[in-house]
Amino acid sequence: MFIRTQICIIGAGPAGAAAALQLDRLGIPSTIVDKAVFPRDKVCGDGLSGKAITGLERIDAAIVERFRQQSFVRESWSVSFIAPSRVDMNMAYAPLVRNNEKLAPSFVCKRVDFDNFLVEELKHSANVTLHEGVNISAYTLTPEGYELRDKARDITILADLVIVANGAHSQFSKEVAGFKMEPKHNAAGLRVYYDGIEDLKTDGAIELHFLYSVLPGYLWIFPLPNGEANVGVGMLTQAVTKKRINLKKLLQDTIQHDPVLQKRFKNAVVKSTIDGYGLPFGSKIRSLSGDRYMLIGDAGFLIDPFSGEGIGNGIYSGRLAAMQAKEAISRNDYSRNCLVEYDQRLYKSLGTELKLSHRLQQLVKYPRLLNWLMKLGANNKQVNELITCMFYDIDIRKKLAKPSFYFKLLFNKP
Numbered sequence: 001m002f003i004r005t006q007i008c009i010i011g012a013g014p015a016g017a018a019a020a021l022q023l024d025r026l027g028i029p030s031t032i033v034d035k036a037v038f039p040r041d042k043v044c045g046d047g048l049s050g051k052a053i054t055g056l057e058r059i060d061a062a063i064v065e066r067f068r069q070q071s072f073v074r075e076s077w078s079v080s081f082i083a084p085s086r087v088d089m090n091m092a093y094a095p096l097v098r099n100n101e102k103l104a105p106s107f108v109c110k111r112v113d114f115d116n117f118l119v120e121e122l123k124h125s126a127n128v129t130l131h132e133g134v135n136i137s138a139y140t141l142t143p144e145g146y147e148l149r150d151k152a153r154d155i156t157i158l159a160d161l162v163i164v165a166n167g168a169h170s171q172f173s174k175e176v177a178g179f180k181m182e183p184k185h186n187a188a189g190l191r192v193y194y195d196g197i198e199d200l201k202t203d204g205a206i207e208l209h210f211l212y213s214v215l216p217g218y219l220w221i222f223p224l225p226n227g228e229a230n231v232g233v234g235m236l237t238q239a240v241t242k243k244r245i246n247l248k249k250l251l252q253d254t255i256q257h258d259p260v261l262q263k264r265f266k267n268a269v270v271k272s273t274i275d276g277y278g279l280p281f282g283s284k285i286r287s288l289s290g291d292r293y294m295l296i297g298d299a300g301f302l303i304d305p306f307s308g309e310g311i312g313n314g315i316y317s318g319r320l321a322a323m324q325a326k327e328a329i330s331r332n333d334y335s336r337n338c339l340v341e342y343d344q345r346l347y348k349s350l351g352t353e354l355k356l357s358h359r360l361q362q363l364v365k366y367p368r369l370l371n372w373l374m375k376l377g378a379n380n381k382q383v384n385e386l387i388t389c390m391f392y393d394i395d396i397r398k399k400l401a402k403p404s405f406y407f408k409l410l411f412n413k414p
């Protein structure tokens with residue numbers, strides 16, 4: 001089979017889907033391929049932050065309205081940070097206000113459902129042609145465009161422009177863009193589903209446990225609908241390698257032996273295997289475009305190095321790449337000279353945030369500082385609100401990354 005297209009997107013995860021949906025809303029046709037047939041799973045914490053939701057809203061608010069109505073979605077109204085000392089600092093998110101209505105700002109939703117929801121949106125978008133079960137295994141730059149091939153199925157696609165969205169293990173990112181997995185800019189993560197964990201908060205709070213046994217990583221419990229929860233552990237690859245940590249054993253041992261978790265998991269039933277995947281962090285500026293291509297989402301190594309959140313940045317980068325594609329088409333220029341404007345826009349918007357998150361990531365190296373900060377946040381409304389804001393207010397993140405902030409806190413003048 002031979003397909004000629006102006007734009008080909010490789011990968012229909014959140015980043016690729018966002019790019020195709022944005023192109024559709026701009027009236028630009030695209031072809032999107034994925035090696036999987038949906039619904040398919042993706043190892044993840046399943047946390048959908050405000051950034052992911054507002055990113056989708058900017059593409060088309062109707063998509064988010066439809067998403068909110070799905071039965072597989074759990075609203076989340078707060079986040080609980082559990083310090084090594086076990087102080088629980090619970091922080092409420094500000095609601096999203098739309099038409100005078102207060103709406104949940106974030107969600108937990110299994111990726112098998114979320115990604116399939118987006119794929120259904122693609123199927124209902126007139127300008128999008130989706131091909132499932134197409135695994136791009138070869139790419140050649142020719143004077144006419146990028147030639148992409150699924151060798152096993154003998155499919156060739158010739159595209160003027162390629163938007164690369166095939167995730168953390170993208171061969172294109174490695175072989176063409178020269179990306180390497182760097183242990184200090186990468187984390188390893190594991191996820192397992194449980195049913196029946198006790199004492200989950202009723203407002204769908206996501207829990208981040210910075211326990212001594214898990215530092216410098218953290219364990220999470222993210223509640224899903226129907227009493228299920230996504231439980232996992234993540235840690236910088238550098239620490240995993242240096243300390244020779246077996247993450248699977250660490251997760252199982254912590255659940256079995258930690259006195260608090262042991263009780264909460266007493267009657268919980270494991271609902272899946274324990275699965276792992278890499279998290280390439282955007283803690284370093286990289287070149288995201290070249291002649292006839294742009295890298296988005298995990299293929300562009302864009303995960304937030306503090307929160308481990310990549311869906312929002314995937315959607316964000318997909319949207320920006322679609323807007324740059326429009327520009328390239330109007331100028332009939334698919335060279336790096338033109339596409340580099342995508343890099344510039346992306347780092348202008350996300351660069352400071354990624355840099356600050358990288359600095360905040362260092363906090364987990366100092367359990368005492370974490371204990372102190374969370375105790376302060378648990379007892380002091382003002383500090384609590386300040387720290388909650390850091391998840392969506394960049395100026396607050398800037399404050400948090402400055403040592404002087406902690407001195408001010410010490411003297412109770414945040």
Ligand SMILES: Cc1cc2nc3c(=O)[nH]c(=O)nc-3n(C[C@H](O)[C@H](O)[C@H](O)COP(=O)(O)OP(=O)(O)OC[C@H]3O[C@@H](n4cnc5c(N)ncnc54)[C@H](O)[C@@H]3O)c2cc1C
Nearest residue numbers: 011013014015035044045047136166167189297298310311
């Ligand atoms: C353990 C863990 C927990 C996480 N928790 C969270 C969280 O709670 N919240 C959050 O926001 N982020 C989280 N992340 C990060 C998040 O999962 C990623 O950032 C997100 O999936 C990136 O989306 P993407 O579209 O770039 O890539 P992906 O979701 O990986 O999608 C890539 C797509 O490309 C397809 N593909 C791959 N190769 C090819 C090929 N050769 N040809 C065709 N198609 C191909 C795949 O089938 C897939 O559908 C977590 C990650 C891990 C590992």
